[in-house]
Structure formats: C-alpha cells, structure tokens
Amino acid sequence: MSQILIKNANLISMSENKEKIIYGIDVLIENNLIKKIEKNINENVDKIIDATGKFLIPGLINTHAHIPMSIFRETVDGYKTQEWLEKKIWPMEEKLTEEDAYNASMLSYIEMIKNGTTTINDMYYLQNATLKGAIDSGIRLQITRTLMDIDGSGEKRINELEDFLQKYTNINERVSFNVGIHGLYTNSEEYVQRGIKIAKKYELPINLHFAENFQEVKDIKKIYNVESPVDVIEKYFKNVHLILAHCVKLLDKEIERISKLKVYVSHCPISNLRLGCGIANVLKMLENNMCISLGTDGQGSGSNLDMFETMKFTALLQKGILEDPTQITSYEVLKMATINGAKTLGLENKIGTIEQGKIADLLILDLDMPNTRPINDIFSQIVYNVKGINVDSTIINGKVLMENRKLQIDVNEKEIIRKCEEIINRINKI
Amino acid sequence: MSQILIKNANLISMSENKEKIIYGIDVLIENNLIKKIEKNINENVDKIIDATGKFLIPGLINTHAHIPMSIFRETVDGYKTQEWLEKKIWPMEEKLTEEDAYNASMLSYIEMIKNGTTTINDMYYLQNATLKGAIDSGIRLQITRTLMDIDGSGEKRINELEDFLQKYTNINERVSFNVGIHGLYTNSEEYVQRGIKIAKKYELPINLHFAENFQEVKDIKKIYNVESPVDVIEKYFKNVHLILAHCVKLLDKEIERISKLKVYVSHCPISNLRLGCGIANVLKMLENNMCISLGTDGQGSGSNLDMFETMKFTALLQKGILEDPTQITSYEVLKMATINGAKTLGLENKIGTIEQGKIADLLILDLDMPNTRPINDIFSQIVYNVKGINVDSTIINGKVLMENRKLQIDVNEKEIIRKCEEIINRINKI
Numbered sequence: 001m002s003q004i005l006i007k008n009a010n011l012i013s014m015s016e017n018k019e020k021i022i023y024g025i026d027v028l029i030e031n032n033l034i035k036k037i038e039k040n041i042n043e044n045v046d047k048i049i050d051a052t053g054k055f056l057i058p059g060l061i062n063t064h065a066h067i068p069m070s071i072f073r074e075t076v077d078g079y080k081t082q083e084w085l086e087k088k089i090w091p092m093e094e095k096l097t098e099e100d101a102y103n104a105s106m107l108s109y110i111e112m113i114k115n116g117t118t119t120i121n122d123m124y125y126l127q128n129a130t131l132k133g134a135i136d137s138g139i140r141l142q143i144t145r146t147l148m149d150i151d152g153s154g155e156k157r158i159n160e161l162e163d164f165l166q167k168y169t170n171i172n173e174r175v176s177f178n179v180g181i182h183g184l185y186t187n188s189e190e191y192v193q194r195g196i197k198i199a200k201k202y203e204l205p206i207n208l209h210f211a212e213n214f215q216e217v218k219d220i221k222k223i224y225n226v227e228s229p230v231d232v233i234e235k236y237f238k239n240v241h242l243i244l245a246h247c248v249k250l251l252d253k254e255i256e257r258i259s260k261l262k263v264y265v266s267h268c269p270i271s272n273l274r275l276g277c278g279i280a281n282v283l284k285m286l287e288n289n290m291c292i293s294l295g296t297d298g299q300g301s302g303s304n305l306d307m308f309e310t311m312k313f314t315a316l317l318q319k320g321i322l323e324d325p326t327q328i329t330s331y332e333v334l335k336m337a338t339i340n341g342a343k344t345l346g347l348e349n350k351i352g353t354i355e356q357g358k359i360a361d362l363l364i365l366d367l368d369m370p371n372t373r374p375i376n377d378i379f380s381q382i383v384y385n386v387k388g389i390n391v392d393s394t395i396i397n398g399k400v401l402m403e404n405r406k407l408q409i410d411v412n413e414k415e416i417i418r419k420c421e422e423i424i425n426r427i428n429k430i
Numbered sequence: 431m432s433q434i435l436i437k438n439a440n441l442i443s444m445s446e447n448k449e450k451i452i453y454g455i456d457v458l459i460e461n462n463l464i465k466k467i468e469k470n471i472n473e474n475v476d477k478i479i480d481a482t483g484k485f486l487i488p489g490l491i492n493t494h495a496h497i498p499m500s501i502f503r504e505t506v507d508g509y510k511t512q513e514w515l516e517k518k519i520w521p522m523e524e525k526l527t528e529e530d531a532y533n534a535s536m537l538s539y540i541e542m543i544k545n546g547t548t549t550i551n552d553m554y555y556l557q558n559a560t561l562k563g564a565i566d567s568g569i570r571l572q573i574t575r576t577l578m579d580i581d582g583s584g585e586k587r588i589n590e591l592e593d594f595l596q597k598y599t600n601i602n603e604r605v606s607f608n609v610g611i612h613g614l615y616t617n618s619e620e621y622v623q624r625g626i627k628i629a630k631k632y633e634l635p636i637n638l639h640f641a642e643n644f645q646e647v648k649d650i651k652k653i654y655n656v657e658s659p660v661d662v663i664e665k666y667f668k669n670v671h672l673i674l675a676h677c678v679k680l681l682d683k684e685i686e687r688i689s690k691l692k693v694y695v696s697h698c699p700i701s702n703l704r705l706g707c708g709i710a711n712v713l714k715m716l717e718n719n720m721c722i723s724l725g726t727d728g729q730g731s732g733s734n735l736d737m738f739e740t741m742k743f744t745a746l747l748q749k750g751i752l753e754d755p756t757q758i759t760s761y762e763v764l765k766m767a768t769i770n771g772a773k774t775l776g777l778e779n780k781i782g783t784i785e786q787g788k789i790a791d792l793l794i795l796d797l798d799m800p801n802t803r804p805i806n807d808i809f810s811q812i813v814y815n816v817k818g819i820n821v822d823s824t825i826i827n828g829k830v831l832m833e834n835r836k837l838q839i840d841v842n843e844k845e846i847i848r849k850c851e852e853i854i855n856r857i858n859k860i
Contacts, residue, residue: 070800074810078756111800214753273750274814276757303814304801309742316743320703323644326508327706370500370541370843371734371818374851380504384704384733388801389819413800421804 002046004029004398009051009364011037012378014058014338015353020331021378027056029360032173032398037356049403051364054392055378057334058354059118059140059361060307061341064245064266064295066124067133068096068104070111071420073299081213081275089300095427101126103419105133108305110413112139114405115388117307118361118396121243121266121295121345123180123207127164135172138401138409140361142345144180144207149191158194165202174397176347178205178243184232185219192236205241205264205346212246213277230254233261243344245295248272248280255281259288264344267336269313271297279317283327293344294336311337311383330379359397366392432476434459434828439481439794441467442808444488444768445783450761451808457486459790462603462828467786479833481794484822487764487812488784489548489570489791490737491771494675494696494725496554497563498526498534500541501850503729511643511705519730525857531556533849535563538735540843542569544835545818547737548791548826551673551696551725551775553610553637557594565602568831568839570791572775574610574637579621588624595632604827606777608635608673614662615649622666635671635694635776642676643707660684663691673774675725678702678710685711689718694774697766699743701727709747713757723774724766741767741813760809789827796822 006027012020026041027034075088096104101124112120119140122130127145134141145161148154165177179199181187187195199206211217211229220229230250233242238261245266250258267280285292294310296302311333318328342352351361365386367375372385394402401409436457442450456471457464505518526534531554542550549570552560557575564571575591578584595607609629611617617625629636641647641659650659660680663672668691675696680688697710715722724740726732741763748758772782781791795816797805802815824832831839 071804072806074805074807074814076755077760077807077810080755084755107800107803114800270746273746274755276749276753276755278753279750303810306801309739312739313743313746316700316703319706320709323706323708325506325510325514325704325706330507368844368847370537370544370847371736373537373847374501374854375504376502376854377504377507380507380733384504387817387819389817414798417798417800417803424804424806 002031002398003043004047004049004400005041005043005045006049006051006056006364009054009056011354012055012057013354014335015355027354029395029398032359034354034356034358034360037354047400049364049393053368055365055367056354057363057365057382058338058352059363059394059396060116060337061119061293061345061352062112062117062296062305062307063121063243063293063341063344064268064297065108065120065122065305066298066300067108067120067122067130068101068124068126069298069300070107071104071424073303076274076301092427096126098126098129100423101129102133103416103423105130106137106411106416107420108299109133109137109139110407110411110416111305113137113394113401113407113409114391115306115308116363116391116394117305118363118394119341119345119347119351120305121178121207123182131168131171131175134175137411138174138396138399140174140351140396142176142178144178146180146182147191147195148182148186149188150186154187154191158191158198161198165198176345177202178207178345180207183209183216184229185216185223189224196236196240199240205243206237207243208245210244210247211249212272213275214249217249228254230257233258233263237261241346246272246277246280247285248277250281252281252284255284255290256288259285259290264291264293266295266344267292267314268295268297268302269317270303270310271301274301274303279321282314283318283322286328286332291340291343292336293341306388307337308386308388315383330377330383333383334379360395361397362395363391364393365390432461432828433473434477434479434830435471435473435475436479436481436486436794439484439486441784442485442487443784444765445785457784459825459828462789464784464786464788464790467784477830479794479823483798485795485797485808486784487793487795488768488782489793489824489826490546490767491549491723491775491782492542492547492726492735492737493551493673493723493771493774494698494727495538495550495552495735496728496730497538497550497552497560498531498554498556499728499730500537501534501854503733506704506731522857526556528556528559530853531559532563533846533853535560536567536841536846537850538729539563539567539569540837540841540846541735543567543824543831543837543839544821545736545738546793546821546824547735548793548824549771549775549777549781550735551608551637561598561601561605564605567841568826568829570604570781570826572606572608574608576610576612577621577625578612578616579618580616584617584621588621588628591628595628606775607632608637608775610637613639613646614659615646615653619654626666626670629670635673636667637673638675640674640677641679642702643705644679647679658684660687663688663693667691671776676702676707676710677715678707680711682711682714685714685720686718689715689720694721694723696725696774697722697744698725698727698732699747700733700740701731704731704733709751712744713748713752716758716762721770721773722766723771736818737767738816738818745813760807760813763813764809790825791827792825793821794823795820
C-alpha cells in the first residue's frame, strides 16, 4: 500500500454541491484513490507533498486527439485540408512503423504530463504502440482502432478493432476503450451499423468526427440522401453513448435536435480555426444543456496538446463572436476540461473531480509567477493565464509522474525527441 | 566597452532581402549594438553564449498596453466593458499611488522579459513610475501621458504631458515617447487638435484607441457629426505618424480609405475577444498594404503580456473567420510582432530585425522541448507552439536580462509579486 499526503493545498474540486474553493486543506491518496480530504490530516505516509499556497485541480481531460501525430506538427500551413492530407499526411503515415508510433506517442505523453493533461482520448491506428506507450508513461488513455471503409479497408479495420478489444480489454486499469467511427462520410451505412454493433456488444462509447466542416456535411447529405447530418445520428445512434468531435457546422435547430440524444461534444476550437472550419456554437449547445468537453485534436492541425490553451480559446471565441463579454464563465470552461471530459468518456465515477473515493488524477498548480499574480479570480486565472509552466506536479492514478516540474517517469525525454526527429527525417525522404 | 559573442545560433533575422533562416552563425554584440554577423567569429570578448541548436529571433514588440494594469488582471469576467470600468477599474485606479504604479509596472516588465518581449508601448497615467521601472528593469519603452478631456481633466493632462516630455526627453536611450490621445470619443475636437500640435512640436507619433467597439463608433459619429470615424482621421491626422489601437469596427471601404494615410495598426485580438468587441479584419488591412503590429492591451482585458499567444490568436482567428487555412503565413505574423512593431513606434532603424548596426534586442529560443519538436516549419513552430518557457535568454540593448531562464536584473521577483498583492488587497478595501 502506498500513501501520499498533500498538505495545505487550495482545493478546487470541481464537484457539484461543494464549495468551489477550499483553502488550506489536506488530501490523502492511498494507492490510486483519494482516501480523505480534511484539514490537518496526520498520518504516517510514504510521501508528503507540501502544497502551501498552491492550487489543486483535477487533471485535465483531452477528449479528442490523434496521439502519434505529434511528429506531424506544423506541416499544415499553406494547405487546404484535403491537399494537406493527400500531399503531406497520408504519404508520411504510409511509412510509419509500430515503433515510430510508439515514440511519437511517447512524445505526446510527455507533452501531456508536463502540461497538466492526465487523460486523453485517441482515435488513430497503430494502436498497439499507442497503448503500450500509455502503459509505460503512466497516463490515462481511452483508445480505439478507427473504423473507415471509404478506402476499402473496412473489413480489415473491423477485424483489427475486435482483435484489439478482445486482446486488451483488461490490460491495465488506466486504459479504457471506445469504438472509433472515423466519420459518416468515410463509412457506408453498413460499416456505421457494424461499428454500432461492436459498441453495443462491448458496452463502449462511440467516438465520431461530426460536422467538422462544410464539405463533410455536404458529403453526408449526398451519401445518406438526407436533409441534415442529424438525420443520420437520429436514425442509427439512438441510446448509444456518442462522442461527437467538432460539431462546428450545425444549425441552431440541429443542435436542439441532437441535444435530445445521448450525445457528448468534444469541442476542438484551435484545430477548427487552423483548418478554416469555423467556430462551433458552444453557447447554443450549453443553452440546450449539452455536455461539452474539450479536445486539442491531433498536433497536425492542433499544434500541441495544451488543454490550458484550449480552455482560453474556448472562452474567448464565444465572447468575441457573440460580442458579449458576460457569456461563458471561467468555471464553466474549467468544468469542460475536467468533469465534462470524464462524462464524455463514461469515466465520471472514476475521474474528473477531486472527491473522496475517486481516483487520484490531479494537478498541483504553482501560481507564484509574474503572469499569474495577483489572483483576483482564481477560475479566470486558470482559464486565461495558467500555462504548462505553472503545473508544478502531475499525479495520475495515485502516482506522481511529475514533481517540481521534473518528470518522475522512466523515460528519457531527450532521447524520445531525437527519435521523433529521426522518424520525420526518414519518412520525408523519397 | 562590453562585448558578447553568441556562437553557432540559427538566425532568424526578419530583415528583408536576407535568407529567412541561417543555420550555425555567430553574432557579435558590442555595447548595445550588433557589430558583426558571420560564421566562426573569433574575438576576445567578455562573454560567450553557446547557442548551438538554438534559434535567435528579434525581441518581440508589444505596441499596445497599459503597463500598470498588471494588478487588475482577471477582474473583468461577468461584466460588460462600461460596467467593469465603472464598478471595478476606476474606483481602484483612484487609489493608486506612484509607488503602486512602479511595482505594478515592474511586475509587467518581469513578465515581459520572461516571455520574450523587449519593447512595449504604454498608454496610461502615473507615467513617472512606469518610466522609472523601465529604466530600472532594462526593458525598452515608448511612453506617453494620455490625453482625455471627457472627465474635465483635459487641461491638466496636456500640462502633465508637456512637463513630462520636457523633463524626460533624453533621460535614457531605451525610452522614447509618443502623444497618447485616449480616444476620439473621450476628447473634444479642441483637445484632439492640441494633442496633434504637441506631437508635431516634439516630432512624435500619436497613439490613439480607434474603432474598438460598436458604441465608440456610434459616439464618434454623434460627437463629430460625421458619417464615419475615418472622416475624423482624414480631417485632422493627415501626415501624422498615427498608431491606431484595435481598428475592429471598420468597414472594408473604411479600411481602404484609412490605408492611404500614415497609419499603423496595433492589433489586439485577445483583448478584443475578451471585451466582446469582435475580430479586426486583418486580412483586408494586409490586402491594403497596411502595417499591422500586435498588442496585448492591458492585462485588465488582455490577461497577460504574452506576445507568442497574441501571434497565435492573430493567425488562427483570420484563418477561422474566413474559413480559409491558407490565409496569413506564420512568417507574416512574426513580422507583425517584430519589424512591424518597430515601424509602428518609429524605431525601425534601431530595432525589429537582427542586422549589423542595429541595436541588440533579441531572444535565444530553446526549442528542445516536447511541445516544440520535431521542427517541420520553424516559423509555424514559433507562432503556434513556442511559449515563454522556450525563451532561454532575453537580450535588450546589448544587456542579458535573462539567461537560461534566470533573471539577470537587480530586482526581487517574489518581492514585487508580494507588493502587487498588497496593493490589490489595499485598494479593494473600502
């Protein structure tokens, strides 16, 4: 049994019906669980962390990413999306090996730990490598093998996904699974239905790119012969736990309709801007009581896995577009990056808040820096000013993976960086 | 004579007609000037900095800020602008002393140095304190005493500005001046003209808030009895070096008209979103060959003085709003934050690029971190991924103010933070 005692922290638990902030409180972690949250806990423990003056928040949850794409960051400038995929990404992806995907995933995991993200939802391929990296690095992962049949690989992908689920279902307590259906426009009705069948069989969420851009919506209308992409969701995805990445191109009435289903939105504002998709109407979704979580998307379009930056963009874009600075509170945005992320992945009983009995996935923030003082509003401070550099310590599953900004994992950061550079040099050669 | 030799850097000079990047080159700094840029310089110098594998870029230039407002960061959430000013900012400002402004300015200067900004344009009051802080901290400052007569203080402010200019004109080589006219809506025609007269007398740029929001434009039309706020600019500001902060609410044809004048735009995207103003049409301005530089605005609305973040918002907003990812290159955005900033402040012969004969205001960037590798496009890497943490060293006026992320100035950072917290505690009491 391992015990960690965090002393004298300022606790932002994000749990409903509790005080939004409690100053000077102790948190006892036993193995991977939060055992006790009280003033002045005195127990003999293996490790004491003095968090005096620091802030404890739940670890951030990134609900949409393509983890091995770390090595493709900043390849997109000057391209339209389709051209970028055809000329840059797909030719590079063809040359990726499992080992490449492992190293590229490790780069992402190190980036996450250093920037306060504790859980990530992956949608890619070479998933064995991504899974192994998650186990080695200590992060929490929800993973899939993405389904798509537009390129004729539908059957192969279905088989790979089923093999993957059967082989790994209980591999590690930090790993969960979903069924990734790449898109409605990249899957025929047959494969959409087969994906849903697998999700029902294994009782997993479905993870779907949806309404990201204008062209996609046009394609869906044509392929499915429908008036609205929501028609397809209503027809096939009733009573399915459905994670929808993007939702940029939805009309108000489509948001109203979709809000009645068991739908969770992963809002990816930075990627949506970068690819020229536009800005999702998050406020309309909130009005309709939808659960909004946040994603960075892959680094190819999202540049990095920085969830603090994603919170900032989320808040500012809604205020700016509506031209109303009173819209969307900082507390609401922090919820999106924590408990809403947990709900989106179906993990809300385990993570997303700091509460007794939940798993210890949390961050210690050091705000004693010139860009984060004075503190006039702690929630706005977190959303608008905190950066990775303020993440003093990252704890996942009760393990300290970074302390005082030093990685505590058995990984050579510089070596991973070098290997990733070698990959990109190799696959860029003819 | 002091000499610093930077060895083996990857140079991004931002000077026109030169290579965009030169790998493995040396830069010799003598006193405050760049003396030589060559391969393999061998001289006996006071200090050698090994920049192997690192990137040298010009120091970033922030062309719109209200420096002592650091202590007001995150007081704005939930308020409309006017209500925020009336209920929060003005009552607090009334209680500020010169010493408060000094400490609040120092907090901003430390923030700048640690985040790679070397020059800042201030528009505020208590300017003696802000000036003293700049001299003490080592940063480069352009400063004014802002003119405004809507509150009946017009005459007083004019006198204070003239006194200030006469007293301090040659106080320090790092300090330059402009004439800050707060706004057309906060000054009558008489005071606008008196401000212009002072600018002409001292041969200084004019610094003006302009077309920031809808209400301002409405007010200008009414006060000046004009069809467009540009009518006022055309009438009074011809042949004046005019820095216009914001320019959010300009129609396309107004941009075309204003582009024909000697106008420099300070684009402040983060503050504009935060206050619900909207998004300036930067692409239209670029089409009309206008000089766009970047500003953070005061931390009250801009949260921080992070010019890397400002570059990222600038690029992403234009791509996202126009729904065209090919728009606005990363190189163009880096120009805005460097040489265009210098042009805006009338300092382009001194700073803004790394060239022989120019003043040594420059940054050494360390990109060997998980969020900034691999490097597929160095300019996009800088605009979309580099953060303050990547600024290894900051050199201003030939002096190393930060090295290996450690401040080299005679200022106690923690003490400044504590003092700023004391100020806010004091002025928030009744």
